[in-house]
Amino acid sequence: MEKIFVIETKNTHYVMGVSNEGIVRHIHWGKKACADDYNVSPEWERNSNHSELDYISEEYSPFGGTRYRSCAFKCEYYDKCRDTVLTFKDAKQHDGMLDITLTDEAYDIDIILHYRWSGNDDIITRYATVINASEHDLTIEKLMSAELMLPSEDIYDITNTNGSWAGEFQLETSPFKAGSIRFETHRGTTGHVNSPFLIMSKNATEDFGDVYFVALGWGGNFKMEAQRDFIGMTRITIGLNDFDFSKILHPGESITTPKAYIGYTNGFAEMSNQMNDFAVNNILPKSFAKKPLPVLYNSWEATGFDVNVEGQLKLAKIAADIGCELFVMDDGWFGQRKDDHAGLGDWYVNEEKFPNGIDELIDGVNALGMDFGLWFEPEMVNEDSDLYREHPEWAYHYDKRKPSLLRNQLVLNLTMPEVKQYVFDVMDKMLAAHNIRYIKWDMNRPFSEIGAPNLENQRDLWYLHTLAVYDVADKLKEKYPYLQIEACSSGGGRAEYGALEHFDMAWTSDNTDPVDRLEIQRGFSMLYPRKSMRAWVTDWNSHSRPTSLDFRFNVSMQGSLSIGSNLLNYTDEDIEKCKYYIALYKDIRELVQFGKLYRLKNYRADGMYANQYVSEDKSQSVLFICSTATSFFNRQFKTVLLKGLDENATYRVNTPEGEKIRSGSYLMNVPHPIRLAYPLESVIWRIEKM
Ligand code: DGJ
Numbered sequence: 078m079e080k081i082f083v084i085e086t087k088n089t090h091y092v093m094g095v096s097n098e099g100i101v102r103h104i105h106w107g108k109k110a111c112a113d114d115y116n117v118s119p120e121w122e123r124n125s126n127h128s129e130l131d132y133i134s135e136e137y138s139p140f141g142g143t144r145y146r147s148c149a150f151k152c153e154y155y156d157k158c159r160d161t162v163l164t165f166k167d168a169k170q171h172d173g174m175l176d177i178t179l180t181d182e183a184y185d186i187d188i189i190l191h192y193r194w195s196g197n198d199d200i201i202t203r204y205a206t207v208i209n210a211s212e213h214d215l216t217i218e219k220l221m222s223a224e225l226m227l228p229s230e231d232i233y234d235i236t237n238t239n240g241s242w243a244g245e246f247q248l249e250t251s252p253f254k255a256g257s258i259r260f261e262t263h264r265g266t267t268g269h270v271n272s273p274f275l276i277m278s279k280n281a282t283e284d285f286g287d288v289y290f291v292a293l294g295w296g297g298n299f300k301m302e303a304q305r306d307f308i309g310m311t312r313i314t315i316g317l318n319d320f321d322f323s324k325i326l327h328p329g330e331s332i333t334t335p336k337a338y339i340g341y342t343n344g345f346a347e348m349s350n351q352m353n354d355f356a357v358n359n360i361l362p363k364s365f366a367k368k369p370l371p372v373l374y375n376s377w378e379a380t381g382f383d384v385n386v387e388g389q390l391k392l393a394k395i396a397a398d399i400g401c402e403l404f405v406m407d408d409g410w411f412g413q414r415k416d417d418h419a420g421l422g423d424w425y426v427n428e429e430k431f432p433n434g435i436d437e438l439i440d441g442v443n444a445l446g447m448d449f450g451l452w453f454e455p456e457m458v459n460e461d462s463d464l465y466r467e468h469p470e471w472a473y474h475y476d477k478r479k480p481s482l483l484r485n486q487l488v489l490n491l492t493m494p495e496v497k498q499y500v501f502d503v504m505d506k507m508l509a510a511h512n513i514r515y516i517k518w519d520m521n522r523p524f525s526e527i528g529a530p531n532l533e534n535q536r537d538l539w540y541l542h543t544l545a546v547y548d549v550a551d552k553l554k555e556k557y558p559y560l561q562i563e564a565c566s567s568g569g570g571r572a573e574y575g576a577l578e579h580f581d582m583a584w585t586s587d588n589t590d591p592v593d594r595l596e597i598q599r600g601f602s603m604l605y606p607r608k609s610m611r612a613w614v615t616d617w618n619s620h621s622r623p624t625s626l627d628f629r630f631n632v633s634m635q636g637s638l639s640i641g642s643n644l645l646n647y648t649d650e651d652i653e654k655c656k657y658y659i660a661l662y663k664d665i666r667e668l669v670q671f672g673k674l675y676r677l678k679n680y681r682a683d684g685m686y687a688n689q690y691v692s693e694d695k696s697q698s699v700l701f702i703c704s705t706a707t708s709f710f711n712r713q714f715k716t717v718l719l720k721g722l723d724e725n726a727t728y729r730v731n732t733p734e735g736e737k738i739r740s741g742s743y744l745m746n747v748p749h750p751i752r753l754a755y756p757l758e759s760v761i762w763r764i765e766k767m
Pocket of ligand 1: 377407408452519521565566567568584586587
């Protein structure tokens with residue numbers, strides 16, 4: 078008998094049904110309709126080359142039968158059979174949760190499709206669990222978190238990123254007409270190229286149009302694939318990458334996939350704002366999710382590896398004076414770390430640089446009223462280190478292959494319990510002995526020579542390594558509840574929801590050029606929470622286009638403001654500016670980190686950026702405008718229309734031209750001129766309800 082399951086979010090329906098043959102079919106995802114009308118439409122055979130199984134909308138397609146498309150699940154049973162038949166077994170549904178169990182009766186395996194949602198937004202969390210209830214081993218070769226169907230044969234635009242180191246989150250959109258397209262990583266980490274999200278849109282703008290999206294909570298090897306079939310339907314699978322992957326489930330064992338967050342909204346702004354709130358409420362580690370993040374100072378761009386107690390304290394004094402709340406010492410403080418050739422793995426304080434121990438610095442920083450934070454790169458080892466001399470077998474390796482060094486370092490095999498324990502212990506020891514309230518967890522190279530002789534099945538290492546990273550981070554946060562951890566991987570190589578379930582924030586890019594940064598930040602803002610985006614003001618202002626300190630602050634104040642400049646070189650005037658902007662940021666940071674974001678203008682379309690943030694109750698707003706045209710000739714007369722305000726309220730608007738009193742309806746309906754006379758100028762408007 079047919080069964081229908083309706084998931085009702087704030088504005089959408091997601092509907093599935095069980096066909097008479099027991100197949101769980103996808104029926105609808107989009108605007109709400111009368112629930113009684115949903116039904117499983119009959120299947121009909123097309124011809125001997127295109128069977129019904131080949132084109133029907135399934136909720137979770139296994140490999141097998143007459144399906145000739147990319148699947149969500151593939152395995153090999155003990156008798157070498159690789160054909161899976163999944164039929165509906167049972168379902169549990171109540172209060173924002175639905176678990177549908179599919180079963181392959183002949184082999185005693187169950188797959189539970191999990192759905193979680195609330196009535197507050199339009200986001201559904203999807204994941205799957207495979208249970209081996211048989212008496213034989215099961216080898217899984219492909220395991221996706223979710224399969225998605227777009228509603229019609231219309232052509233959708235697909236957006237992902239095509240980034241690089243120092244150029245993360247470069248959005249790329251193309252119409253998807255035929256064949257298949259995939260975005261993935263094989264690197265062991267997320268990497269800088271494709272971010273684990275997909276946006277599928279139809280005639281969409283910031284304000285209107287169908288926007289379907291999915292973001293995956295996984296920073297190891299992931300894969301997102303879209304396929305358009307012979308009747309024009311677009312299917313998406315998203316989950317663990319099946320590249321060099323397999324997982325053996327022994328009898329009685331199970332595996333649960335990473336979570337996929339899916340949603341359907343009207344326009345891109347709604348997508349970004351829903352995901353921002355959803356991440357704050359449901360994804361980010363609870364301890365700091367709802368608190369604004371502190372303004373931090375990081376010494377990396379000022380001192381590089383050349384850290385010592387005097388130098389760091391000199392910077393700390395100025396950092397405290399301008400209003401920073403957290404002082405972070407970056408790379409260089411440990412082992413024999415003079416440059417990037419040595420020291421990784423030896424996490425003891427370098428006595429030459431800190432002859433009286435690290436507490437001299439930490440106490441000094443605390444006395445200035447700031448918390449102290451420290452950099453680690455826990456998953457790595459240099460060949461020139463005590464750790465590697467003692468345990469060369471702790472790095473991934475093949476006996477007959479020369480290890481490929483990148484930045485002179487190798488990746489530790491975190492799938493070995495003793496290595497994972499070591500990594501936890503070294504950080505635990507530092508945290509137990511010193512008042513360290515923040516860790517920057519870096520990861521500066523992808524994997525290679527991925528031998529893990531400790532494992533029964535080495536194709537599991539990609540998966541296990543990522544889990545080990547998350548486990549160590551979770552255990553540290555559990556033991557030190559005040560600890561904040563930042564995920565970093567040569568910039569934004571680990572800035573996604575896998576990391577953000579376990580780390581409080583992410584470093585978005587090593588590129589701190591403010592003009593480049595605007596585009597990086599725009600890409601990040603599409604699906605990731607703004608508070609998690611660390612954004613430094615630095616001295617990167619001279620790569621052929623000098624920018625003012627005002628401009629640099631304007632850009633960095635749009636995330637979690639941080640300072641990375643060499644403050645020792647700042648003039649009195651610069652210091653006063655820092656004080657002014659940091660104080661202003663503290664005043665508006667709730668707005669920026671938790672408010673609604675409206676991307677009013679961007680460089681690609683408009684030749685400038687204008688981003689407006691509005692508080693939940695519409696009483697406060699701030700507008701950042703940056704003209705990024707690099708020639709005087711390109712400057713144009715621009716106007717801006719504000720969004721998200723209360724039409725009926727009166728607002729006080731502070732602009733560089735002075736204060737104006739205007740109604741919400743005026744501000745949102747009558748375009749206002751933006752007076753930026755020269756390239757690379759910036760302004761901040763504050764808008765407050767009277
Ligand atoms: C790469 C990071 O992205 C930088 O911010 C810095 O921490 C360096 N590593 C230190 O080696």
